[in-house]
Amino acid sequence: MSSTMFRTTFKFLVLLLSICNITVAQAEVPDALAPRQSPTANAATTAVCQNYATVANLSTVALNSTYRAAFLRSSNLGTFDARAILDVESPKLMGLMMDVQLNQQCGNLSQVAIDGAAANFTAGTVLGxxxxxxxxxxxxxxAMPIVQIAIFLIFCGTWISL
Known part of the structure; x- marks a missing residue:
């Protein structure tokens, strides 16, 4: 008899907690807890800012020899196609960096790209x-000592035969 009473009490407690959970989930968040956003937060999603971000990311990898080598080695497109992707965007970066109005609208996305590339490279990725x-x-x-001995013998044999 005590087990059925325990089950009933347990069921009632679970029902009460689920109702409280639904009530808390539907409660409105006061304005004081709303996240702060800058006036230009929605401007970063425009096509111009997305283009600037893409050019900045690709140019950062293209202009850094370490990132570039890692990207070319990791890309499944092949060296020439992957190189073409990087080289097309690099000349556009300086014009976008010097555009004051664009930087006011979107922020300094070239610095964001530099910081992001460094963090990603440390984590073992480059451009995803x-x-x-x-x-x-x-x-x-x-195999290394065997190859070295073979090269030594070939060069010595050539030198001695002269």
Missing amino acids: LTIADAPGIAVDAV
């Missing part, structure tokens, strides 16, 4: 691609 390992023989691999 996971950085692939460089191909080749590792320095501590067994």
Whole structure:
């Protein structure tokens, strides 16, 4: 008998908590708790600002040799197609950076791109691609001394035969 009473009490408690949960979820958030937004927060979603962000991101990777090499190595497009994507946007960056009205509307997206590229590179990605390992023989691999000895013998053999 006590088990049925416990079940009834437990069911009542669960029902009460679910009603309170729905009530709290539907409660309005007071204006004091609303997130603050700058007057230009909606301006950052315009097409001009999106274009500026894209040019800044691609140019940051294109103009930094470390990021560029990582992108070209990781891209599945191939070296020439991936290089073309980066090289098309780079000349546009300086004009966008010097446009005062655009920077007032969108903010300094070139600095945002630089900071974001550094953070992403540290995390192991570049332009959304996971950085692939460089191909080749590792320095501590067994094949390295064999290749070095073979090169030495070929060069010495050529030098001695002269």
